[in-house]
Amino acid sequence: MSDNKTKPADPGPLNRRRFVQGLASVTCGTAGIVRAASLPATTGQLEPNGALVSLVVAPMSVNVTGRSRIASAANGSVPGPCLRLRQGDVLTARVTNRLAEATSIHWHGIRLPSDQDGVPGLSFRGIAPGATFSYQFPITQSGTYWYHGHSGMQEQTGLYGPLILVPRDPEPYRYDRDYVVMLSDWTDEDPMAVLSNLKQQSDYYDYQRRTLGTFLSDADRLGLRTAVADRRMWDMMRMNPTDLMDVTGATYTFLLNGQPPAANWTALFNEGEKVRLRFINAASMTTFDVRIPGLSMTVVAADGADIEPIEVEEFRMGAAETYDVIVQPRDDSAYTIFAQSFDRSGYARATLATHAGAVAAVPALDPRPLRTMADMGMQKTAAMPAMDMSNMDLSHMNMADMAAMAPMPATVAAPNADGVDPARMRGLPSVDHVATQPLNRLAEAGTGLDGNGRRVLRYSDLRSLEPNAENQPVARDLEFRLTGNMERFVWGFDGKKFSEAGPIRLRLCERVRFVLVNDTMMEHPIHLHGFLFALENGQQGSLPIKHTINVKPNERLSFLFTADTPGNWAFHCHLMLHMDAGMFRTVVVA
Amino acid sequence: MSRCTRAAAPWLAGLAAFAGLCGACKAQSTPNDVGSAAPFGSPVDDQSTLFHAELDQFEERFGSGDSGLRWDGEAWVGTDDNRLWLKSEGYASDGQTREGQDEALYDRPLTTFFDLQAGIRYDLDSYAGRGWGAIGFEGLAPYDLKISVTAYASDAGHYALKLSGAYELLLTQRLILEPQLELNGYTRADGPMQIGSGWSQLDTGLRVRYEIQRKFAPYVGVVHSRSTATAGISQDQWRVTAGIRLWY
Numbered sequence: 001m002s003d004n005k006t007k008p009a010d011p012g013p014l015n016r017r018r019f020v021q022g023l024a025s026v027t028c029g030t031a032g033i034v035r036a037a038s039l040p041a042t043t044g045q046l047e048p049n050g051a052l053v054s055l056v057v058a059p060m061s062v063n064v065t066g067r068s069r070i071a072s073a074a075n076g077s078v079p080g081p082c083l084r085l086r087q088g089d090v091l092t093a094r095v096t097n098r099l100a101e102a103t104s105i106h107w108h109g110i111r112l113p114s115d116q117d118g119v120p121g122l123s124f125r126g127i128a129p130g131a132t133f134s135y136q137f138p139i140t141q142s143g144t145y146w147y148h149g150h151s152g153m154q155e156q157t158g159l160y161g162p163l164i165l166v167p168r169d170p171e172p173y174r175y176d177r178d179y180v181v182m183l184s185d186w187t188d189e190d191p192m193a194v195l196s197n198l199k200q201q202s203d204y205y206d207y208q209r210r211t212l213g214t215f216l217s218d219a220d221r222l223g224l225r226t227a228v229a230d231r232r233m234w235d236m237m238r239m240n241p242t243d244l245m246d247v248t249g250a251t252y253t254f255l256l257n258g259q260p261p262a263a264n265w266t267a268l269f270n271e272g273e274k275v276r277l278r279f280i281n282a283a284s285m286t287t288f289d290v291r292i293p294g295l296s297m298t299v300v301a302a303d304g305a306d307i308e309p310i311e312v313e314e315f316r317m318g319a320a321e322t323y324d325v326i327v328q329p330r331d332d333s334a335y336t337i338f339a340q341s342f343d344r345s346g347y348a349r350a351t352l353a354t355h356a357g358a359v360a361a362v363p364a365l366d367p368r369p370l371r372t373m374a375d376m377g378m379q380k381t382a383a384m385p386a387m388d389m390s391n392m393d394l395s396h397m398n399m400a401d402m403a404a405m406a407p408m409p410a411t412v413a414a415p416n417a418d419g420v421d422p423a424r425m426r427g428l429p430s431v432d433h434v435a436t437q438p439l440n441r442l443a444e445a446g447t448g449l450d451g452n453g454r455r456v457l458r459y460s461d462l463r464s465l466e467p468n469a470e471n472q473p474v475a476r477d478l479e480f481r482l483t484g485n486m487e488r489f490v491w492g493f494d495g496k497k498f499s500e501a502g503p504i505r506l507r508l509c510e511r512v513r514f515v516l517v518n519d520t521m522m523e524h525p526i527h528l529h530g531f532l533f534a535l536e537n538g539q540q541g542s543l544p545i546k547h548t549i550n551v552k553p554n555e556r557l558s559f560l561f562t563a564d565t566p567g568n569w570a571f572h573c574h575l576m577l578h579m580d581a582g583m584f585r586t587v588v589v590a
Numbered sequence: 591m592s593r594c595t596r597a598a599a600p601w602l603a604g605l606a607a608f609a610g611l612c613g614a615c616k617a618q619s620t621p622n623d624v625g626s627a628a629p630f631g632s633p634v635d636d637q638s639t640l641f642h643a644e645l646d647q648f649e650e651r652f653g654s655g656d657s658g659l660r661w662d663g664e665a666w667v668g669t670d671d672n673r674l675w676l677k678s679e680g681y682a683s684d685g686q687t688r689e690g691q692d693e694a695l696y697d698r699p700l701t702t703f704f705d706l707q708a709g710i711r712y713d714l715d716s717y718a719g720r721g722w723g724a725i726g727f728e729g730l731a732p733y734d735l736k737i738s739v740t741a742y743a744s745d746a747g748h749y750a751l752k753l754s755g756a757y758e759l760l761l762t763q764r765l766i767l768e769p770q771l772e773l774n775g776y777t778r779a780d781g782p783m784q785i786g787s788g789w790s791q792l793d794t795g796l797r798v799r800y801e802i803q804r805k806f807a808p809y810v811g812v813v814h815s816r817s818t819a820t821a822g823i824s825q826d827q828w829r830v831t832a833g834i835r836l837w838y
Contacts (some may be wrong), residue, residue: 063669075664119633120631120633121628121629121630121631121632121633122628122629122633123630124630125630125631126630126631150633152635173700194798195642196642197804198638199642200640200642200644200818200837201804204804207763208763209760209763210760211760211761211763212761212762212764213761213762220670232733235732235733235734236732236733237701237732238730238734288805323819346832363802367797408692425704427701427703428702429671429701429702431702432702432703459640484775487669487702487703487730490670497633497636497670498627498628498633498634498636498821499632499634499636499637501627502626502627503626525617544652568628570633572634579634580634580635580636581636582634582635582636583635584634585627586627586628586633588627
């Protein structure tokens with residue numbers, strides 16, 4: 001961790017010479033969980049050229065909670081080393097597997113040939129125990145990305161790290177310090193046991209369920225009749241309004257650069273400096289809401305791509321998303337980087353300070369939100385506010401937001417990618433709900449955020465800094481329903497698991513619109529490998545370019561991309577257990 | 591790398607130029623079935639076989655006339671779509687076992703919330719024993735009622751129906767009140783098994799458990815059982831109980 005306490009060189013004006021210094025000054029918050037004695041102080045720092053990378057994936061004993069567990073670590077640290085390359089470099093990464101099972105490294109959000117994408121089953125066979133695989137591909141883009149294992153449960157057990165691509169051209173923003181803030185989740189349990197527990201009891205990790213106590217409180221506040229009607233409605237549907245995250249702080253410790261909250265990872269700055277924070281959500285199952293009390297954040301990039309700067313106080317990160325923000329503390333006090341889990345069952349935390357050891361107050365967790373009728377697609381009968389003893393003001397705000405929501409402009413109905421009629425999915429064992437009137441929810445910050453009194457980033461705010469290139473017309477629309485059965489813990493697209501469905505075939509070079517309709521009551525961070533897509537968020541001509549989009553319950557959204565790279569590409573929910581349960585498709589471009 | 595007209599992003603030029611360099615890495619991976627959803631094997635494990643066992647009742651019942659041990663549990667092994675269920679229940683007191691029911695059922699999801707179960711039941715206790723064919727449904731009814739309905743036909747031409755239901759009421763996150771009911775009906779009296787005809791076996795309880803962990807919850811409760819034997823002798827008891835709910 002000593003790197004983080006070293007003052008990075010001031011990049012100064014962004015000329016070529018300074019650019020290289022700027023590269024060297026990127027301070028990755030790596031090595032949170034390390035075998036201290038076995039690693040040099042330069043953990044995570046690469047050779048200056050950066051383009052030759054050697055990663056050794058091996059079991060490593062870690063101790064996050066007081067109990068010793070085995071992580072799957074790259075180069076003896078969790079997160080793995082921070083890889084810093086220049087746009088235009090050709091990355092050569094030799095990955096050696098010292099685990100007892102096959103491994104893989106996927107370069108998340110990177111455009112590359114499909115046989116370099118690192119998805120076992122699709123790109124290659126995976127890297128067998130004892131084997132070494134050499135990845136080699138040119139880096140054509142720039143920004144904040146990451147890499148992670150795509151085999152078994154290795155992403156949950158620590159196989160992830162930052163991938164920072166420094167642009168060839170000067171960046172359109174200035175900063176004096178550059179830190180990676182990598183968020184993740186850790187469990188002492190075997191991740192396979194976590195999945196198995198959820199199959200047996202879907203609310204296994206939910207210790208924020210509604211109880212007799214919350215019922216009495218609701219009855220007292222809203223009247224017995226209303227409280228009973230609300231309980232009846234949810235029970236009638238056999239849905240749980242407190243089901244926000246499947247896996248919670250009941251088993252997770254939330255990590256920031258590999259460190260639990262108590263370790264208080266600290267990023268240093270000098271008074272008046274601009275600090276760039278590269279947030280990466282490397283969690284397996286956690287959505288984070290991030291803020292720095294006392295500081296506003298200027299978001300300058302989303303998923304690695306520059307956007308028109310926008311000042312916010314808070315932003316939500318679905319799994320696998322990245323956001324770059326610049327902050328400028330005006331005094332020498334300390335600030336808490338606070339990343340609470342969406343369900344408010346815990347948080348990851350760090351400190352931004354002028355000197356090591358400084359601490360700022362850690363805010364209380366926000367009240368746990370509830371699912372609303374809007375999430376269930378019952379907005380027309382939404383006479384019932386979301387109710388919770390601690391949540392009343394929020395509920396009313398949600399109501400206002402719900403009233404303001406406009407249905408998505410009418411589009412030609414997109415043919416279903418699997419030829420499935422959504423109406424006929426109703427009642428299937430794999431489907432517990434079908435959205436009949438999905439909404440455009442891109443202008444909502446999301447459950448628990450809208451109306452919280454803070455300026456929260458919304459997808460509709462994102463505007464690409466670089467105008468969208470002139471593109472060929474969209475050849476066709478393909479609709480995917482995001483489906484699942486919470487009670488059975490079964491997830492898929494169009495009511496089908498991966499093993500029950502064939503690939504999605506695209507013609508090489510055709511431009512397509514993927515339409516996603518979320519029939520479930522959970523957010524799904526949907527990730528498309530190999531392509532960057534333009535999110536149709538209304539910012540015509542400057543649609544933001546992303547690799548992962550967190551789709552809200554009862555939401556319909558769409559994105560565009562050109563299938564310009566042949567091969568087999570993964571398309572999946574980035575909640576690892578949803579993916580493993582079947583929410584995964586192959587997109588074949590040929 | 592082919593270049594797509596009008597969509598030629600700058601990165602493509604880089605990739606195209608690189609294509610010649612990348613002979614080595616390409617040689618390392620040759621799909622044997624390009625175009626299928628997973629030419630090199632499944633990228634996810636959505637057909638994994640899981641196992642769980644749950645002992646809902648494992649309790650001592652205390653009564654002035656009759657005290658004994660009651661158990662009611664189940665286990666399953668299989669995938670999302672195909673499972674083998676084993677169920678066992680019974681009551682042991684004074685060295686005798688009665689109301690023993692053991693079932694082996696094939697289970698398949700039928701609807702969003704209900705599974706179809708079919709298989710065999712054997713009544714294994716201190717009486718003569720009896721074999722049955724079984725078919726039924728188990729799942730979650732509206733209002734979060736956990737229910738199962740199973741019909742049986744015996745080797746001796748008897749028919750039977752078992753209804754069971756339970757509901758969980760959270761007093762706190764870990765303190766859970768659970769009313770439960772099981773009702774067995776028989777078309778004919780069964781002398782060797784000491785079972786009368788009609789709704790001759792009722793077993794219902796109100797238990798409050800504390801989930802120290804999800805999988806380990808001691809409980810106390812009140813149970814009411816009524817059974818009618820062949821001779822028309824009816825036993826109707828209210829008893830207190832204490833036990834442990836366990837699952838793996």
